Amino acid sequence: MLLLAVDTATPAVTAALHDGASVVAESSRTDARRHGELLLPAVDRVLAAAGVKLDAVTGIVVGVGPGPYTGLRVGLVTAATFGSVLGVPVYGLCTLDGLAHASGIEGPFVVATDARRKEVYWARYDGARTRVTEPAVDRPAEIAEQVAGFPAVGAGALLYPGTFPDARAPEHVSAGSLAALAAEKLARGDEDGFLPVTPLYLRRPDAQVPKNYKVVTPQ
Template identity: 65%
Template sequence: MLLLALDTATPAVTVALFDAEAGRVLAARERVDARRHGELLMPSVDAVLTEAGRRIADVGALVAGTGPGPYTGLRVGLVTAAALGAARGVPVYGVPTLDGIAHASGLREPFVVATDARRKEVYWAEYADADTRVGGPAVDRPGEIAERVADRPAVGAGTALYPEAFPGARADLPAHASAGALAAIAAQRLAAGTPLDAPRPLYLRRPDAREPAGYKAVTPPPAEASARR
């Protein structure tokens, strides 16, 4: 079965076409640009399918990174996956983005993954190895977790932003999400008969957007308008 995986929970727009039976990525695209998720995602999907010589009709399931991540970027990937899945009548699975970064690290020892949550915070999780999450995901200020994670390797862009909190940061390992890693996780779980998550976003906190309050009236209410006639 072919899996089309995509993730927009980090500054990277990443897409991969994965052959679950062969256990390998057929084609992949990654572009780091936090402001152009919506603009870059579908062209990346088209490019991946073209490179692999496949069509969207050949895809048996979709895999979407569920974050955690910033509200706007994260929902671009999830909505796109949901739309493609509905159009083709194929299932859509969710895999936490931090799990994908952990898997791509290949580490076989306890470590942490942290990505940029903005507001001087990080999204982070703890792992026993590359495929076993044992804590999180959560969102915190780096200083609040520094003592807890200081003795372990640390992976992800959030660790580079706050080196004082992550002295074990591994710059040689992946900083952002990998759609290929997400697909590999999904393929492993499907083969093992392990249930996969629904494609629901892990926001962890409320979005920055708020409904405006205190509107200024620009027209008189109906009763007042009628009295003036």
């Protein structure tokens, strides 16, 4: 097994290789505006670090979000293209699950990432591998009662200490944690635990068609 994992649902542009036992190479860079520019070089770096070619990969893992529209689709399109070219399966995972897995927290906690517009993408967990709510997008003040008393991980938690007073690392997801989670699922035959390789946006994109725009008719 050699899994190539990528995620662009947060400001972290991240790629990793996992051999079924451990992460053998990983590259992450935080830049919310350059996902398309940075992802393929990150993949090249992890392949070079591991000393393998792309055709050695047996499966692709990709974070499907939730995340902002533009950044998220970069990772998904890249993963789907690699899967098609190589003829290997593509496994979708919730990006929040990758953060939860990396946290190593055993008791109940919350994952919250920055959704912009003064909102967070979030979900509750009962341990690092068990999500107990569906991913959602809300203003922090609106979910204060639901998350009160729980530790929280992710950039969204760090941005809003009033709602998440016990905020912890990691701030952003790593492809290594997504790959490790996928490897665990595959090892126990849990292929139903993967998500469709489609973007989990949770809301409409920021770009909108202008209303009441001027219509120009031919003379």
